[in-house]
Amino acid sequence: MNAITKPRRRAVLGATLGAFTFGFHIPKASAQTAAAAAPTSPEVNAWVVVKPDDTVVIRIARSEMGQGTLTGLAQLVAEELECDWAKVTTEYPTPGQNLARGRVWGNMSTGGSRGIRESHEYVRKGGAAARMMLVQAAANAWRVPAGECTAAASVITHMPTRRTVTYGQVAEAAGRLSAPALAEVPLKASTDWKIAGQPVPRLDTRAKLNGSQVYGMDLKLPGMVNAAIRACPVFGGKVRAVDSTAAERMPGVKRVLRVGDYAVAVVADTWWRAKTALDAVTITWDEGEHATASSASFAEVMRAGLDAPQAAVGNQAGDARAAIAAAPRKVEAIYGVPHQNHACMEVMNATAVWTPERCEVWTPTQNGEAAHAAAAEAAGLPPARCEVHKIHLGGGFGRRGAVHDWVRQVVDLAKQMPGTPVKLLWTREEDMGQGRYHPVTMCKLTAGLDAQGNLSGLHMRISGQSIVAGIFPQNIRDGRDPVVFQGLNNAGGEADIGYGIPNLLIDHAMRNPHVPPGFWRGVNLNQNAIYLECFMDELAHAAGKDPLEFRRALMANYPKHLAVLNAVAARAGWGTPAPDVGGQRVFRGLCQTHGFGSYVAACAEVSVSDAGALKIHRIVAATDPGYAVNPQQITAQVEGSFVYGLSAALYGSCTVKDGRIEQTNFDSYPVMRMDAMPKVEAILMPSGGFWGGVGEPTIAVAAPAVLNAIFAATGKRIRQLPLQDADLRRT
């Protein structure tokens, strides 16, 4: 009756991992799509399939990349569906099906911590509508009014006669009913939730314990060949010449192919042979106009932007320049945050089959619809003749969302080998050098303090890279990138500054290097929170005030910002000395921010040895996401966000020399390991009335809390990240 229930690719199912045979690995989502094909497994509506055995298949439009959205969204649907949670499974509808059905599943993009906060209403209505149809089907069979029936745990009961029927028994009839108008579908109050709001275990854990979870890298199709690729290391450069004589003679090698005008790939029977042969290909590059660019040369450009007369205004109140000029005391500081790579554990990969009639792609993607559009464009086929099969991601963090460069590559390769499935897998080195990097920026902060040490004026001049200009240039208006001011707005939005500053100017001098930017978990909130919250700490000390009290004085009109800040201060014991650890004195730093709709704050406890060795002992972090759908998964996100945020603060830096990224692997691009991991105490304080995201906001408070604690410990302000480049010995 619809695209999703069409039997497809059944022939390639049924392989078992662990068998010593050449088998076919098809990801679970596809397997379930095919399994749902039986006509006895009717769709009640787009979100809900109920099988005769009462198994409930909940369709998930967003992508699971570890953040737990698959479980959280299923909880929301199940809550309204009133089904038996123990019998819930999930599947991904495909982007092609979404297109064919008028985007019945809405937006598939999974970024900006918006999986739940932007789809909670329509997925709950989908569950509620399905429940109403199931109840109606039972009522029709019994010839009773639906109002006399109730539903709980997948059982419908006719209250007057106590007759019961299960969802599986009436699902087919329910699927034939017309859907209720969504405007008339009521939703439960969160206080009545039984499944949502509970710390239920994730639905996808078991397969991740024994190697059976199939990632894109693990995919195998019949007759598939493997490709390794090398793109010009200088962004914007091209292939000038290729000598593949030696490579073509190597075992297993099938083809040496160009990809666009900027990359070369070797296709072989196995990936290891393809990669080995690629190492034997001599490529001469035309490195283009950026061949001499460096981090140092770009820093000069950004530094000039700090004082440039032209800048786009993000937030303004009163007259900041005049107030600062008139202030008896002026404070100024310049901060900087470098490029960073997402470094997903699973490197970029995709598998594609192209024929003149059709193109299919299997890939881990945060945005199935964007992957589908990229595939169609690269395939030279109408979108209706293309399909993308989403696979669980081995990490996303923004790399697998907006730009699908690897999808275009694999389709380009598949197009050169019609009918043959081609799997493209990047090396880690390719992944490090061909990233879409966290933007590089600097910020000059200038403030005036009045005679009582109150903040009378603040000017934040951000200079540097715009992600939007790099990816969605059509969204730049009059040179202004609205996203660059994340966390610094004052519009009652999802990322507001949280301080009442009488004279305020926040502006951005856009300066774009040739290194392509990307949305990187936390996006612009990360550096903006560093700039503002470290400078707040500087101002408090300049005013001779306690950093907590200095902030509180500015937060009277921002009760939710203040509540999370107060919560971490209270839990951490702000105002009392931290106990020594291992003979080292321990110092605290505070910060707060608002982003992706949630209010967050952190207090870090650190020690710094005489030799300058930093140890982060404990993080207390508070989150007010409005509603909490799965508290234990939110805690996991908060803990993980400190690994991501502190990895960036401690080590994260992609530097440019001769136009290319210098870091090549985890030896030159270190990330946090277990030995450096602090204890994280997550305070979850949902206050209701709004829906905030949880995958990203606390990343932004990781670095400023630690930097402020380092100042408390050493008297040193570290204003340029990463910390590994800083000398932390006390002066």
Added chain:
Amino acid sequence: MAKLNVNGRTIEVEVEGDTPLLWVLREQLNLTGTKYGCGIAQCGACTVHVDGAATRSCSMPVSAFDENQKIVTIEGLSPDSSHPIQQAWLALDVPQCGFCQPGMIMAAAALVAATPRPTEAQIREEITNICRCGTYNRVIAGIQRATTGPGAAG
């Protein structure tokens, strides 16, 4: 040609001798639970057991092995995910994206086999695998649960 003992079975594979064990497992033996993460023994996603010791298979040529060395992959750790580490991981919902977890679980299983009651400091020192989602604190809690909690390994 290489002769290997993998998950209790002796098998022969036709492959260049300098092929890393990781790629023999993944491409010749179809054991894709063991992951490629870095290729230079930095991240640990490729961790398997060789005679019980955690070994980063991406940097070991298959020619370094013979059928007398017992190689165990995540698929062979237990027949039904019943290893105490796997059970603790299930109880605490340790994995996020899960990509690094086969290596993490194999590293943890080797640690508790060698050190049945590791201290937190030992865990932090011995487990050097990279997880970008940031499961470290639950990994520590999982190892502690597996070794001291209900259903502890011993």
